[in-house]
Amino acid sequence: CSHDFLDIYPETTLNEGNFYQSEEQFIILANGCYIPLRDFEKNTHWVISELISDNTSFQYNNRTGEAVRGVIDQFIITAENRAYADFWNLSYNGINRCNKLLLEIERPEVKWSDIGYKHRSSGEALFLRALYYFNLVRQYGGVPLVLKPISADEALQMDRSEETEVYNSIVSDLNAAITEFESASNLNENGRANLYSSYALLGKVYLTLKDYSKAEAALKKVMDSNKYALLANYADLFNPGSKDYKETIFSVQYSEINRELSNRFIFMFAPWTSAGSITMRPAINMTSAGWNMPTTDLRNAFEEGDLRKGVSIKIWNGPDWDGVVRDIAYTGKYQRPISAPDDRTGDNVPVLRYSDVLLMYAEALNEQGRTGEALAYVQQVRNRAGLTAPLSGYDQASLANLIAKERQVEFCFENQRWYDLKRTGKAVEVMTAHGQREKAEKDFLFSSAYQIAPYKLLAPLPAEQILINGLEQNPGY
Amino acid sequence: AQKIDEVYVRVNFSEEKLVKVLQEVERQTEFHFTIQENEEYLSKKISINQANISVEELLKEIGKQVGLNFQQVNRNISMWDPAKESEIEDEPDGQGAMDIVGVIRDANGMPVPGVTVIVEGSTVGTVSDIDGKYAIAAEPGDQLIFSFIGYKSQRVGVGNQSEINVVLLEDEQALEEIVVVGYGTQKKEDVTGSIASVNEKTVKDLPVSSVDQKMIGQVAGVQIQQVSGAPGAGTSVKIRGSGSLGAGNEPLYVVDGMPYSAGMNQSLNPLVFIDPNNIESITILKDASSTAIYGSRGANGVIMITTKKGSYNTTNITFSAMAGVQKVPEKGRPNMLNQREFAQFQRDRIDIEVELREKREATLEDYPLEYRDLDALSGDGTDWYDLVLRNAPIQDYNFNLQKGTDDTRINFSLGYFNQQGVVKETGLERLSSKIGIESNLNDKIKLGASIQPTFISQNRANTNLNREDVLGVSIWANPISTPYDENGNLKPYVVAPQSKYHSAWSFANPLFVLQEMTSEQNSFQNLGLAFVEWSILPNLRFNSSLNTILEASKFFEYIPSTIGGSNRPPTSGTGRSRNNRFNSFDWLIENTLNYDLTKGDHTFNAMLGYTAQKYTANSINLSASPYQNDLITTINAAQAIDAWGEGVEKWSMISYLGRLNYSFKQRYLFTATFRSDGSSRFGSDNRFAMFPSVAGAWRISEEDFFGADSWVDNLKLRVSYGKSGNNNIGNYAHLANISAGSYIFNNTQVNGFSVGLSNPGLTWEESNQIDVGVDFDFLKNRAFLVVDLFVRKSENMLLQDVIPAITGFNTQTINQGSVQNKGIEIALGGTPIAGDFNWTINGNIAFNRNEILSLNDNTVRILAGNNDGNPTHVSVVGKPIGQFFGFVLEGIYTEEYLSQPGVVNSPQVYEGNVKYKDVNGDGIINDVLDYTIIGNPHPDFIFGLTNNFSYKNLDLGIIINGQYGGQVMNGLRQTTDNLQGFFNVDQDWENRWRSRDEPGDGIHSGVPKVRPSWGHRVSTLWVEDASYLRIGNLTLGYTIPESLVKKLKVVKSSRLYFTVQNLAMFTQYKGANPEGQAANQNNTLVPGFDMTSYPLSRTMSMGINLSF
Structure with a gap:
């Protein structure tokens, strides 16, 4: 009989068989690497990086039961909380997409009309992998370091890597991304990761590692590129009708066009x-x-x-x-829909902004004892905010405090606060004070709210992954 | 089955050999003559010319001409030469003998001519005359034996009687003697596998919509669970337990030869498309030797359904009507706090909140007005559950016409079925029809075709889902609020009494939701069949057929803006709609070749076949919202289509199959089958799968060492082994798909894809089964016993394996792991009393033990189900599939316990709070980590018992079925055992802990003082015994005597009956249905999870069956 009769392929989706052929297909795969990032920024990331901090809270609702988010605001942090599981799952989903692209892109049969696209796509995957890991390591500490597609069996053999190993990998990915992007400089598109988003992220990683001189060097590259500048009007950063790519170096992209692309x-x-x-x-x-x-x-x-x-x-x-x-x-940073009749909104979520680069640069200088040099960069950011009085009389400690405060107000609702608190070692102190004030202000909080303990600075690994993957839980949970 | 006196033939022979005559009768009818080759009487010459003669008359005429006796057993007619068989002496010896006379009648009082009357142990015999009269000489110590084809033999002691009148009863055993098997029929005595038939007569008048509901309790080892009582809702059918983890456990249905892979659809039962009135026979193939012929689809057993075809040379018109009313029994309705108790409960909750927030005792002013005067709150308050239910009518009409000439028969039926639901605004309507024609073109070629179009319209309500569905809300809705406003209008939204400290949930009025929401499914299905049968030689037959199923359906749901949700008042301009359009076409071509050969003691039957099948389905779904108003609900009135999709599903299959039956001396039987399935669903590396089987049987009772006088009539030992498969692995699962997605850069939307996991080796599940069985008929066929032992081992399980998320995926589909089912099935029955008063009883019981032998190497357990994001079920090696998983409830924390040293200090540990067991002993109570197995949904055994009594024209049937052991988890307890104060709770919570002085029953904790609260986690409290015994049906019938009928002239026979379906249910389970199953939970991995079940109703109906 004819075996063609039995050859049936899905008509509504593609399959892997003959996929890895052309440049276009790899560009599409690279685009796919951004998707998990978009999805967790939409629902989860703000919960565990902004709501958890002293910046934001929630309006009490006596009509609904407990929610995943309310407990996190009140610093009741447990391994069962879906937010941590969702963040973990989506992050590794993104990492796997990057890994798969980086593996398959080396196939010799792929035809490139412009080899720059190969570099750009590789650079994007490397940048995004670094960003996924950077978020993971800041949340959970050392996590399993997966750098190629792995099977379930291989996954079960893996343990958590040391935090330093994860950071080493992030630095190495960003350096590799920089190399790739340098060969694709003519292929920039607004919204994509590029050479300078890689430098800016590298700067942030070094700052987190307290390697201030390297942070300074990386951030300097962004400043020297003259491609980015502060917008005159701070409000223009948050206008979904005219998205900013002048001050915003890298942001997660949304659109009102359809449900998948939008946030709410x-x-x-x-x-x-x-x-x-x-x-x-x-x-x-x-x-x-x-x-x-x-x-x-x-x-x-x-x-x-x-x-x-x-x-x-x-x-x-x-x-x-x-x-x-x-x-x-x-x-006020997120706007109502411009034209969608329903709840689709298209505000981008900034990840790296030029004001961030300036404040990080200032911090790197200040931490190296170059307080005077640093003042000018803080001043730039303050000037735009209308705080034009010249800064003077700062020593290293008081400038560090000023930078911390500037960061808090400059980047509120941008998912930086929790990481900044942890990075600067202020988390316990700030959250303790915050908790006391919240408890005094709100009588509806859970009785177990705001029990601040240092172990809670590291997020719990999702309970289900402890079970499935046999990973070691962070202490305290 | 047809009777020889009802089937007419046209014959014109002059001096023709008998064998030719018999062949002509075979051609014109469905009868089959058992012809012993080389018998000399076959060559005797017959002359007869009759345009229209009944087979009975013809055979009598033949008997006259050549001196033969005939005996009919169902479709088989055997013959013998009485002169040769036994030399009956015509003359009694006369000594001491006296003349006995009498009349022989049937159960309807009609005289039966032609009955053989023999004095046992002698050669004396006679035959009754046309008036059923006989006369015979016998001695007082003699026994008379009365026997006639199709009737049970009777033995009567003579004693000092001189007149012996006898009522002969139809032999139902004999009517079952031909069974439908895969790709053919077989004499029951030749069957080597484990096959059971449903006695159509017993279940004929059950007032239900589909045939599976009729089969409940009828067949050993077939578990049919009515998971929902909604009109047209699907059942869960499992033959010999759950053999699959991921590919479904539903059997394969074969309707008139067309494999009808139904799967379970809880919303609309695929079997509803077949009008049960059109069904002639149902056979269930259980062991692998009988299912292996269906290859990769046979692993879960096969249910063969044959529809009526009519007969030649006769006209038969039947009409049946049934009408009744359905009502939900009181037992199983929720028992919640009454309004006073509820108000007290809410006050308790507010007391705690006031104390917590304002550090003071609550005063009356803190309570909402409605709760302040407890004494004014007398009575139960609003019973929302009661309000959404109603007594609903059910009716069923069927008209059937069968007309046959000597070479053609047609059959036409028209049916109308209407079942309104006991939940308001639900219901099902079915219009069904069949038209079939069969014609013998000449001696050798027969053609036939039929179509069976069916139209179904179903109105649905959301049930069996979650606490937000109408039944969920009607259970937890507070009893203080009322459904109607002051003007008597339905409130769309019911605001619970409000307090700034705490308020119970407000909710959309379930009565209003039922009234205003549209959810309707319209489906059309046609089964088409065309075939040609070519008798190449008398014993070589070729059959070619084309079966088709065409289906088209449309689902439309509209939720108007007036419908809100829990704590979500309706907002105008929020209407939303959902549309699904579906059409499918399934065709099957089958070619089979049959060869029969009898040589001496050897009988062979061989069958070879080739089949090709292809299924194509296309679906489009659209969700649209918001609608500015609810006046127009078509999509064009919506402001946007917010989700849409198109699905294309296809599969194809090519199969080669064969069977060889061999018997030696009718004593030693052997069957071997094979099927090779090539399927588009399998990866190209292992595209063809081979499914062989062998079986043997020994009819011990045919051995010489069994004397003719033995009390054993039939004893057969069967042994079979076979392999079959389960190919429900999804149409494209072996291909790694590229999932589409998109992203946007600035304002440019781009495709963004990702690569899924591929499963190049993905293949069918495989099931190996050994069956040992005994068929035992004894006491002159008055009793029977069938015992089967089986071991069924299913391998290559299709698993949704949960894999570490660091792979980038959370699950992966694999073929691994194995499950074993082993068990015993016993069917025992008989006719303890025969005569004017007749009693037959059929019982069956089946024990099945399910065990997971292995899972994926890496997976220690499969967690499934969902309660607040946590699993409710676990499947582990060494245990049956889908064990309940949760906390062990230890009671409540007491002062005494808390005063012990070393008690864990956590916010949840306080007096009066719920105390769960610290299973892993780490001192902390954690979800999942401290869960353990807390129950088993699989019953120890299931049973069915059917009793039929008749006295003269009255008959009474009782069907009982049930299960023993096994548990059920009531998922709504997350709500009804939830003391947070949002919902009404079960009456049991009146025994809650209230204070140190009023500690309650020690099981039910107090209103939680700490949030988030613990009290509504899956625990042992939720698990209840699911044993039940149900009087499934009681039918009382009256057949109008033939004498009366004859006067009416038009009517041939007429029967009136009264029937009660689901008469009573005895169970410890408090919920609506111990077999209930949430519609959104996997039936295999999350079994026994009852959630807001649509209740099963008790149906009382009257019916009439007329035959013209």
């Missing part, structure tokens, strides 16, 4: 009691909104006259959860 930040971050009056989409249910709302701590962190405050924090006057009309603060 304002529908999660506006007060749930505001119904449609902030989102202007009365048809969209807001019952489970009210997250990532600025705390008193954050609001107090802004100096008098700081133009960023009005951009970052907006006030809505309306009924609170208990029906009492109050001024309720919510984030």
Whole structure:
């Protein structure tokens, strides 16, 4: 009989068989490497990097039960919390996409019309792999270091790597990315990782490692490129109608076009009691909104006259959860949809901005004892915020404090605060004070809220992965 | 089965050999003559010319001409030469003998002519005349034996009687003697495998929509669970346990030769498309020697369904009507706190909150108005569950016309079935029809074709899902609120009493949801069949057929903006719709060649076949929202289509198959089969799979050492071994797919793909089964016993293996692991009392032990199910599939316990709170890590018992079925045992811990003082005994006497009956249905998970069957 009769292939999807042929296919695979990043930034990352910190909290909702997110805000951190599992799963999903691309792209049969695309795609995969690991290592400490596609059997043989090994790999990936991007300099596209996002991230990694001179060198590359600058108007950074690629070096990309490409930040971050009056989409249910709302701590962190405050924090006057009309603060960095009739929004999430580079650079200089040199870069950032009074009289410690405060207000709602607190060793101190104030302010918190302990600075590995993968849990959980 | 007096033939022979005449009768009818070769009477000459003669008359005429006796057993007619068989002396010896006379009648009181009457142990015999009268000489000590084809023999002692009247009863045993097997039929006595038939007569009048519901309790080892009581809802059918982890456990259905791979569809049972009134026979193939002929689809057993075809030379018109009413029994309805108890519970909750927040005792003013005056709250309050239910009508009409001429028969039926649901606004309507024609073109070629179009319209409600579905809400909704406003209008949304400290959940009024929400499925299906049969030689037959199934369906759901959700008031302009359009076409071409040969003591039958099948399905689904208003609900009124997709599913299969039956002296039987399946679902490396089987049987009772007088009528020992497969592995699972996605850079949308895991070696599951069985008929066929022992080992399990996330994936489909089912099935029955009053009883019991022998090398367990993000079931090696998994409830923390040294200090450890066992002993109670196996959903045994009584024209049937052992988990307990104060809770919580002085029953903890609370985790509390005994059906029937019928002239026979389906259920389980199963949970890995089950109703109905 004819065996053609039995050869049936899916018509709605492609399959691997004859896939790795052309340049276009690898560009598509490289695009795919960004997707898990987009998906966890949308739902999870802000929970474990911003909500967990002293910057944001949530509007109490006496009508719903406990949620995954509320406990994290209150520093009740457990290995069963879905946020940690989702973040873990999506991160490694992204890493595997990068690994797969880096493996298959070396196939000799692939035809490249411009070899630059091969370098660019490799560079993107290396950059993204570094970013995935950088997030992982900052959350969980040492994690299994997977640098090629592995089978389930191989995965079971793997243990957690030392934190330093993970960092070494991140540095090495970023250096490799830099090399690749240098051969693809004519193929830049807004939104893609590039040479300078690699340098900026490298700078941040070195800063985290407290290798200040290397951080300084990497960040200097970005500054010397003259490709990036501060926008005159801070609010322009958060306009989904005209996305910024001048100050924003790397951001996670969203669009209102369709559900997959969109986020729904304002529908999660506006007060749930505001119904449609902030989102202007009365048809969209807001019952489970009210997250990532600025705390008193954050609001107090802004100096008098700081133009960023009005951009970052907006006030809505309306009924609170208990029906009492109050001024309720919510984030101003994420906007309602421009044209989507429903809850699709397209705000990008900045990961690396030029002001970040400046403040990191200042921090690297200050930590090396070059406080005076550093002042100018902090000043640049403050000037744009309308805080133009010249900085003077700072010693190393007080400038470090100023930089920390600048970072808190400059990057609020941008998922930096928790990492900054940990990096600068202030997490326990700041969170203890924050917890006390929160407990004093809110009588509805869980009785186990804000039990600050150093072990909680490292996130728990997801309980299911302890079971499935046999990995060692972080102490304390 | 046909009767020889009802089937007419046209004959015109002059001086023709008998064998030719018999062959002509075979050609015109379904009868088959058992012809011993080389018998001299076969060459005797017959002359007869009749345009229309019944087979009975014809055979009598032949008997006259050549002196032969005939005996019919179902379709088989055997013959013998009485002169040769036994030389009956015509003249009694006369000594001491007296003349006995009498009349022989059937159960309907009609005289039976032609009955053989013999004095036992002698050669004296006679035959009853046309009026059923006989006369015979016998002595007082003699026994008379009355026998006639199709009737049970009777033995009567003469004593001092001179008149002996006898009522002969139909021999139902004999009617079953031909069974449908894969690709053919077989005489039951020749069957070597484990095959069971459903007695159509017993289940004929059951008021149900599909044939699987009729089979409940009828066949040993077939577990049919009614997982939902919704009209048209699917059942879970398992033959000999669960043999698969990932590829489904439903059997293969074969309808008129067409494999109908149903799978389980809880929303709409695929078998509803077949009107049970059109079904002639149901056979269940259980062991591998009978299922291996279905190869890669046979592993879960095969259910063969044959529809009615009509007969030649006769016209038969039947009409049946049934109408009844369904009602949900009181037993199994939820028993929740009444309104006073609920108010007290809410006050307790508010007390804690006030104390916690404001460090003071609560006062009356802290409570919502509705809770303040407890004494005013008398009575149960609103019983929401009761409100969503109703008494619902059910009706079924069927018209069947069969007309045959001597070479052609046609068959036409029309059926209408309408079942309204006991949950308001649900229901099913079916319009079914069949038209079939068969014609003998000439001696050698027969053609036939049929179509069976069926249209189904089903209105659904969301049930068996979660606490948000209508039944979920109606169980937990607070009893203080009411469904109607002051003006008597339904409230769309019910706001629970509000307090700033704590409020119970507000909810969408389930009555309003049922009324306003649209969820309807319209389906059309047609089974088409065309065949040609060519008798190349008298014993060589070629058959070629084309079977098709065409299906088209449309599902439409509209949720208007007036429907809110829990704590989500409706918002105007939020209407949303869902549309699914589906069509499929499945065709099968089969070519088989059959060869029969009898040589002396050797009988051979061989069959070879080639089949090709292809299935194509196309579906489109669209979700649209929001709708600005609810006036127009078609998609064009929606502002956007927010999700859409198209699915194309195809598979194809090429098979070669064969079977050889061999018997020696009708005593030693041997069967071998093979099938080779090539499937598009298998990777190209192992595209063809081979499924062989062998079986042998020894009819011990035919051996010479069994005297003719033995009380044993039939004793057969069967042994079989075979291999079959399960190919439900998904159509494209072996290919690594590239998952599509997209990303955006600035404003440019781009494709972003990722590569999935490939499974180049992915293949079918394989099942090896050994069966040893005994068929035993004894006491003159008054009793029977069938015992089967089997071991079924399934390998190459299709597993959704959970793999470490660091691979980039969370699950992977693999073929690994094995599961064993071994068990005993016993069917025992008989006719303890025969005569005017007749009692037959059929019982069956099946013990099955399921055990996972191995899983993936790396996987110690498979976790499945979902409760608050945690698993509810675990499958581990050494245990049956899908054990319940959760905390062991140890009771509550007491003062005494807490005063011990070394008690863990955690926020959850406080007096009155729930105490779970620290299984891993680490001092901390963790979800999952401290879970353990807390129950087993698999019953120890299942049983069925059917009793039929008849007295004269009255008959009474009772069907009982049940299971013993096994447990069920009520998933809604996450809500109804949840003391957080959001929901109403089970009445048991009246015994909760309230204070040190009122500690309750020590099991039910207090209202939680710490959030997040623990009290609603899966625990031993949720697991209940699922044993049950159900009186599944009771039918009382009355057949109008033929004497009366004859006066009516038009009607040939008429029967009236009254039936109660699901009469009573005896069980410890508190929920609606111990067999309930959440629709969104995997039936194999998450078995026994009852969630807001659509209740099974008790149906009382009346019916009439008329034959014209």
